[in-house]
Amino acid sequence: MSGQRGVGSRSSQTRADIIRAAGELMLDQGYAAVTYRSVATRAGVTPGLVQYYFPVLDDLYIAILEAGTDGSVRRLERAAASARPLRAVWAYANDKAGAALLLEFMALANHRKSIGPVIGRGGERLRRALVDALEPTLERYGLADNEIPPAAVVFLMSAVPRMIRLEEAFGTVTGHAEMIELVEKYLDEVEPQDT
Template sequence: MAATAKERGREARERLLRAAAELITERGWNGVSTRVVAERAGVTAGTVHYHFDSVDALLTETAVGTMRAATAWLKTALEQVSSADEALTTLLAALDSYGGSDPESVLFVEAYLAATRDPGLRERISAVLTELRTALTDRFTEHGITDAEATAAVVVASLDGLVMHRALNPALTTGTVRAVLRRLLTTEHDGEGDRHDETADGDASTEKGDRS
């Protein structure tokens, strides 16, 4: 059965998104033009502007769509964790798939750089990251992490930065930051334990002073 016009249009749009993703990693954000992306996708230049207002709109949709796909399953996985440490482990395991020079890592770096000059792109990327931070905050809150929102923000920013740094140093692994990030996962109970230890130490010192 022949494809309908709607199906052909949807297929052309998907080809454009795939072509844009490839070209961003190969040429850089500013190296993608209407002509180049149309040629890669096997469509006319007019088809590009039929589906997207501009090349920048196509690139934005490509980058944001890739980021949403990367974080969507993470948010689902976070709903299944049974501890804050497991939530962190889930994020770190996901990060291990980004080596710094792989297409998605390069795409993310290019998108972040472009976002510094494009408020619309910056807003949409921020929305994706906010959704991930919110999901992590919910898990941290559920498991009693102190200042869950701020802790989630630091964890996400750290992992995000690690992806960027791997573009320069692929040898940088999640093992480098795992222990440091785990130290952020303190609970109110941990704080009470610390205060109890401090009180006990103080009482012991006082008692020793009294005896002397």
């Protein structure tokens, strides 16, 4: 890896378009479809311009991860400020596209060792943002002193949907409906739906 994470202006709209196009390709066709030419076609630029911004493809993958993490942290901050933050986090965690993209990055990390640590840092940043966002809510509901620590609630609410998506992709579904029902029951107790 070049260590530069790309060149050119980090605030460039062209750079942002390239990152978006590459993320869409990963989601639609898998990480192997991400080439300078395919990204350029999707972004409406030349392959040379993609390579100018991202001299090494790992730099582009890392930029996708970092942009996704930044967006998710902003989304979680909004969720924490919502009337039903636990339900907002549950909805975030159930985002099928986000789970699918994470699985693509996990597969990519098996082949490109520079990607794994970036996934880890982003995951830790998101998990920390979730705990920070939900701790006041759990305290307000009188659940922070419960036998389930806030970090455990966050882990369950974020890991369960991802595992369900992973297993469903291979046809394993036993226990999924029951687990979703258990979480929904928990949410109904602490953040009842309006009637």
